[in-house]
Amino acid sequence: MSSHPNRRRGHDGPGRPKRSGPSQSGPNKYRDKEIDPARIVARDVLRAVRERDAYANLLLPKLLRERKITGRDAALATELTYGTARSLGFLDAVISAAAGRPAHEIDGTLLDVLRLGAYQLLRTRIGSHAAVSTSVDIARSENGMGPSGFVNAVLRKISQRDEQLWIDELAPSMMDDRIGNLAFTYAHPRWIAEVFYEALDRSTGELQAALAADDDRPIVHLVARPGQISGEELALISGGDEGRYSPYCVYLPEGDPGKIDAVREGFAGVQDEGSQLVALALSRAEVADDAGRWLDLCAGPGGKAALLGSLAHIAEAHLDAVEISEHRAELIDKVVDGLPVRVHVADGRDSGLEPGFDRILVDAPCSGLGSLRRRPEARWRRKPDDIPALVTLQKELVTEALRLVKPGGVVVYSTCSPHRAETVEVIDAVLADVDGITQLDARPLAAGDVFDPETLGAGPHVQLWPHRQDTDAMFLAALRKD
Ligand SMILES: C[S@@+](CC[C@H](N)C(=O)[O-])C[C@H]1O[C@@H](n2cnc3c(N)ncnc32)[C@H](O)[C@@H]1O
Numbered sequence: 001m002s003s004h005p006n007r008r009r010g011h012d013g014p015g016r017p018k019r020s021g022p023s024q025s026g027p028n029k030y031r032d033k034e035i036d037p038a039r040i041v042a043r044d045v046l047r048a049v050r051e052r053d054a055y056a057n058l059l060l061p062k063l064l065r066e067r068k069i070t071g072r073d074a075a076l077a078t079e080l081t082y083g084t085a086r087s088l089g090f091l092d093a094v095i096s097a098a099a100g101r102p103a104h105e106i107d108g109t110l111l112d113v114l115r116l117g118a119y120q121l122l123r124t125r126i127g128s129h130a131a132v133s134t135s136v137d138i139a140r141s142e143n144g145m146g147p148s149g150f151v152n153a154v155l156r157k158i159s160q161r162d163e164q165l166w167i168d169e170l171a172p173s174m175m176d177d178r179i180g181n182l183a184f185t186y187a188h189p190r191w192i193a194e195v196f197y198e199a200l201d202r203s204t205g206e207l208q209a210a211l212a213a214d215d216d217r218p219i220v221h222l223v224a225r226p227g228q229i230s231g232e233e234l235a236l237i238s239g240g241d242e243g244r245y246s247p248y249c250v251y252l253p254e255g256d257p258g259k260i261d262a263v264r265e266g267f268a269g270v271q272d273e274g275s276q277l278v279a280l281a282l283s284r285a286e287v288a289d290d291a292g293r294w295l296d297l298c299a300g301p302g303g304k305a306a307l308l309g310s311l312a313h314i315a316e317a318h319l320d321a322v323e324i325s326e327h328r329a330e331l332i333d334k335v336v337d338g339l340p341v342r343v344h345v346a347d348g349r350d351s352g353l354e355p356g357f358d359r360i361l362v363d364a365p366c367s368g369l370g371s372l373r374r375r376p377e378a379r380w381r382r383k384p385d386d387i388p389a390l391v392t393l394q395k396e397l398v399t400e401a402l403r404l405v406k407p408g409g410v411v412v413y414s415t416c417s418p419h420r421a422e423t424v425e426v427i428d429a430v431l432a433d434v435d436g437i438t439q440l441d442a443r444p445l446a447a448g449d450v451f452d453p454e455t456l457g458a459g460p461h462v463q464l465w466p467h468r469q470d471t472d473a474m475f476l477a478a479l480r481k482d
Helices: 005-009 037-052 056-066 071-086 088-099 108-123 128-143 145-159 163-170 178-185 190-199 204-214 231-238 273-284 303-314 326-335 369-374 384-404 424-433 442-447
Strands: 220-224 249-252 268-270 293-296 318-323 341-345 357-363 405-415 437-440 475-481
Touching: 037 056, 037 071, 037 108, 037 128, 056 071, 071 088, 071 108, 088 108, 088 145, 088 163, 108 128, 108 145, 108 163, 128 145, 163 178, 178 190, 178 204, 190 204, 190 369, 204 369, 220 231, 220 273, 220 303, 231 249, 273 303, 273 357, 273 405, 273 442, 273 475, 293 303, 303 318, 303 326, 303 341, 303 357, 318 326, 326 341, 357 384, 384 405, 384 424, 384 475, 424 437, 424 475, 442 475
Parallel strands: 293 318, 293 357, 318 341, 357 405
Antiparallel strands: 220 249, 220 268, 405 475, 437 475
C-alpha cells in the first residue's frame, strides 16, 4: 500500500534553534527556551495528555496564546501535537521495536520526546537530522546526557526505515487480518476499526477510506447563526467557503476562528456541519399544531442549543436546554445569550419539566468515536468497556424524551458515534420497549431542500461519515409519538 496521502504535507520546520553551539558543560546549559518553541509546546501538551488526561485540542491553543507562539511556529506546533497524539499507538509500536523494550516501560518524559521525534520522522516531511537533533536537545535539556543518548539511538534506528517499511514489519498481515492491518496503518486501535467495519456493512474498502479520513486533520466548520448572519455573509467575511449540506455552514480551511469578528460577537460559532444537520433535522420535522415548545435534553456545551435557539427565535418558539453538569450549563448560557432559551441544570432522565414538548433533541452522551479526527488523543483513551454504561444511559434518555414529547411531536436522537450499539441498536431497543412510536425517515429532515436525501443511504436513520460527507460521523434517528 502506498503511503498515507495526508501525511506528507508537514512542513520543514523552523530549522535549528538559535543557540551558541553544543553544550560542553552538562545538561543545564540547554534551556527549553533555546530550543524551538513549537516542539517544546508540543512536548508539554503531549506530557499533559499522558500524565493528567488533558485534551490536546483545549490545552494547545491556550499554551500557544500564553507563550505568544504564532504564525509558522504555531502551525508547526499544531501539526506536531495533534499528529503525534493521533498516532500514539502506531508510534509506540515502532518505538518499542526500535528500543527493544515496550514503550510503556520507558520513562514517560523520554517517551513524549521519542513520540514527537518518531512522528516527525515517519509522518512528516521534516528532515531526519532536524527531527533527531531537536529531540536529542529536548531530552538533554531536561534529562541529561545519558537519556539524550538513548533518544538519539532509538530515533536513529527509527529513521533507518520509512513509515511504510515499519508498517510492513509490524502490522498484522493483510492476508490474515485485513482489519488489523488497516487499523495499524491508519493509527487506530483495532477495536475501533472493528466498530467502523460493522457500521459500514462490513466493507473493508469503505473501512480503509473511513480510517484514512479519520486520520486526517479536518478543516474548521463554522455555523452562521440564523437570523443574525447568513452563511453567504459569513463565508465572505471569513474568507471561507459555503457548506454543501447545511445552509449555515462555512468551511474555514485556514486561520483562527477566534479572530473572526462574527465569531467573537456571537453571530457565528465553530460547529461541525454534521451537528448542524442534526439541529436542522429537528427543526424541519412536521409537527401538527406546533406550539413552539422545544427541548434539548443533553445540551452542554450548547452548540446545537445555540443553533436551535436561533431557529426557535425565527419560529417564535422557545427552547428548554437541560444539562447535568453545572460547568457545561454555564457554557450553554454563554452561547445562547439573547436567544429564547432557558437553561436547566438537571438530569435529563428526571428533569421535572412538564411533558407536552413539540420537538425534543436527545444528543446523547456517547463514546465520541465519530469525532476522533477533531479530538486527537481520544482514540487511544476510549475503551470498549465504556460502551455498555453509555448505552444504558442513552436508552433511558430517549425513553424519557418519548414520555416528555406530545402525541404528534418528534424526538431526534443523535450521537457523535457510528457504533451500532449506540445508534441503531438503541433505537431498535427503545422501539421494542415503548409502544406507539413511529420511526420517521430522517434523510429528508437532514437534507431539507438543500441536497438529495438519497445520498444519505437507505434510511430511515442517517449515518454521516468523514469519508462520505466530510463531516463528523454523526448518527441521527427521528421518532414520532403516535
Ligand atoms: C454529546 S454532549 C451534547 C452536545 C451538545 N448537544 C452540543 O451540541 O453542544 C452530551 C451532554 O450530555 C450531558 N449529560 C450527560 N448525562 C446527562 C444526563 N443524565 N442528563 C442530561 N445531560 C447529560 C453531558 O454532560 C454532555 O454535556
